[in-house]
Amino acid sequence: MIQVTLIPGDGIGPEITEAVKAIFSAANVPLTWEEENAGQTTFDAVGELIPSTLIASLKKNKVALKGPITTPVGKGFKSINVQLRQMFDLYSNVRPAKTTKGIETRFENVNSVLFRENTEGLYSGLEIFDERLQIADSISRVTRVGCEKIVRAAFEFASKQGRQRVTAVHKANILKQAGALFLNVFREIAKEYPSIQADDIIIDNMCMQLVVKPEKFDVIVTTNLFGDILSDLCAGLVGGLGVVAGANIGDNMAIFEAVHGSAPDIAGKGIANPTALLRSAIMMLHHLDLKAEADRIEAALEATLVNKEECTGDLGGKASTMEFAQNIIAKL
Ligand code: NAD
Numbered sequence: 001m002i003q004v005t006l007i008p009g010d011g012i013g014p015e016i017t018e019a020v021k022a023i024f025s026a027a028n029v030p031l032t033w034e035e036e037n038a039g040q041t042t043f044d045a046v047g048e049l050i051p052s053t054l055i056a057s058l059k060k061n062k063v064a065l066k067g068p069i070t071t072p073v074g075k076g077f078k079s080i081n082v083q084l085r086q087m088f089d090l091y092s093n094v095r096p097a098k099t100t101k102g103i104e105t106r107f108e109n110v111n112s113v114l115f116r117e118n119t120e121g122l123y124s125g126l127e128i129f130d131e132r133l134q135i136a137d138s139i140s141r142v143t144r145v146g147c148e149k150i151v152r153a154a155f156e157f158a159s160k161q162g163r164q165r166v167t168a169v170h171k172a173n174i175l176k177q178a179g180a181l182f183l184n185v186f187r188e189i190a191k192e193y194p195s196i197q198a199d200d201i202i203i204d205n206m207c208m209q210l211v212v213k214p215e216k217f218d219v220i221v222t223t224n225l226f227g228d229i230l231s232d233l234c235a236g237l238v239g240g241l242g243v244v245a246g247a248n249i250g251d252n253m254a255i256f257e258a259v260h261g262s263a264p265d266i267a268g269k270g271i272a273n274p275t276a277l278l279r280s281a282i283m284m285l286h287h288l289d290l291k292a293e294a295d296r297i298e299a300a301l302e303a304t305l306v307n308k309e310e311c312t313g314d315l316g317g318k319a320s321t322m323e324f325a326q327n328i329i330a331k332l
Contacts, residue, residue: 001030001031001032002030002063002288002290003034003060003061004031004032004033004034004061004063004065004284005033005035005036005054005061005063005064005065006033006034006035006036006064006065007035007036007037007064007065007066007067007069008035008037008067009037009038009066009067009069010041010067010069010070010262011068011070011261011262011263011264011267012068012263012266012267012272013067013068013069013258013262015267015268015274015321016067016258016272016273016274016276017065017067017277018325019274019277019278019324019325020065020274020278020281020325022322022325022329023278023297023300023325023329023332024297026329027293027296027297027300027329027332028293029285029290029293029297030290030293031288031290033065034057034061036051036054036057037051037054038050038051038054038080039069039080040070049080049083050083050084050087055087058088058253059253062252062253062254063254063255063284063287063288064253064254064255064256065257065280065281065284066084066255066256066257066258067257067258067262068257068258068260068263069081069262070261070264081248082123082125085118085119085248085255086125088250088252088253088255089250089251090118090119090249090250090253090255091117091118091119091146091153091250092115092116092117092118092149092150092247092249092250093114093115093116093117093118093227093231093246093247094115094116094153094157094246094247094248094283095113095114095116095234095235095245095259096112096113096114096244096245097112097231097234097235097238097244098111098112099111099238100238100243100302100305101305101306102302102306102307102315103238103239103305104239104316105237106237107214107237107238109215110234110237110238111215111218112214112217112220112234113157113161113163113218113219113220114219114222114230115150115153115154115157115220115227116150116222116223116226116227116230116231117142117146117147117149117150117222117223117224117227118150118224118227119146119224120140120141120142120143120223120224121140121142121178121223121224121225122138122139122140122225123224124140124141126139126141127139140175140178140223142177142178142223143181144181147181147182147185147186148185148189151182151185151186151189151221152189153249154219155189155190155196157219158193158196158218159193159196163218163219164196165197165198165199165217165218165219166197166198166199166220166221167198167199167200167206167217167219167220168182168198168200168201168221168222169200169202169220169221169222169226169227169230170182170183170200170201170222170223170226171202171203171204172202173202182223186198186200186221187200203222203230206230207230207233210230210234220234231246232259235259240314241259241276242260242272242273242276242312242314242315243273243275243276245259245279245282245283246258246259247280247283247284247287249287254287256280256281256283256287257277257280258280259276259280270321271312271320271321272312272321273312273315273321273324274312274321274324274325275301275305278297278301278328279298279301282294282297282301285297296332297328300329300332301328303331304328310323310324311324312324
């Protein structure tokens with residue numbers, strides 16, 4: 001049995017986590033969950049936002065599945081997600097976006113995977129506020145090592161998965177230092193993968209291209225802030241945040257997570273869609289080399305998604321979170 005850390009999170013987190021646990025148990029996936037939480041509710045209970053027991057569990061298991069965690073806006077503690085990514089150098093944020101039969105969208109044949117640098121750029125945490133002058137500086141720090149790691153991760157993925165093209169997204173025309181460093185590293189590393197088409201595009205043009213012809217793009221690699229925004233844009237192309245997976249991957253640890261938030265507006269109602277967390281859990285199974293289990297659960301999910309009435313309200317159905325899970329289980 002493989003042991004994995006499970007972080008249920010806040011809001012709808014515990015509800016969608018229960019659904020995923022039920023599906024994994026019905027599919028006899030050979031893993032056990034070690035449950036540890038983080039965030040405000042954990043702080044209220046044990047006085048720590050990221051408890052030492054969670055850190056110990058992550059260090060031991062090296063693989064985790066995480067629900068959404070509430071972050072106060074413009075005040076309060078630093079995002080738990082950002083802290084975990086920086087603490088364990090989870091430098092790749094991997095976000096697949098694929099059109100699914102049964103999920104209505106404006107576009108067909110979207111099948112992109114976005115690699116977002118996850119620890120640097122504008123999210124480095126280098127922020128200064130001069131109270132007297134009322135000037136705020138948020139420093140975007142990009143390093144050669146950081147660029148090399150994320151660009152190589154994107155090319156390695158493309159090469160292993162038989163993908164044809166890697167596109168770098170940047171703003172090197174304006175950001176002459178940080179943007180240029182990222183682009184130069186991309187061009188250097190691209191030479192090591194001659195069979196993969198490598199090109200680059202400026203972020204503003206990329207946004208326009210993605211909402212006109214998203215099916216043109218294959219693997220996409222970019223810096224932190226652009227990746228944060230583009231990954232949600234790509235999610236919107238294939239059905240929204242409730243249905244896409246995400247992973248934070250480093251050299252020694254990987255945390256798979258639902259990319260949507262804690263949805264306080266529907267928390268506790270039992271109507272949240274568990275698809276995003278389930279798809280992240282399926283990505284986790286691939287990471288753990290449990291391909292047969294991953295394929296079986298994915299097939300059951302896809303067979304359920306084509307019947308709207310078996311799904312949750314956001315997908316046009318009437319099922320509760322657990323009824324949706326039971327509908328998936330019935331197809332395993
Ligand atoms: P949100 O994703 O929580 O909600 C946006 C909208 O999408 C809401 O209407 C919500 O009901 C709906 N929604 C989200 N997930 C859904 C699901 N699984 N099924 C059905 N509907 C779903 O975004 P928000 O309201 O901007 O953020 C709420 C909190 O979540 C904030 O504190 C934010 O910081 C946090 N957050 C956490 C993460 C994370 O932990 N990875 C990511 C984004 C936001």
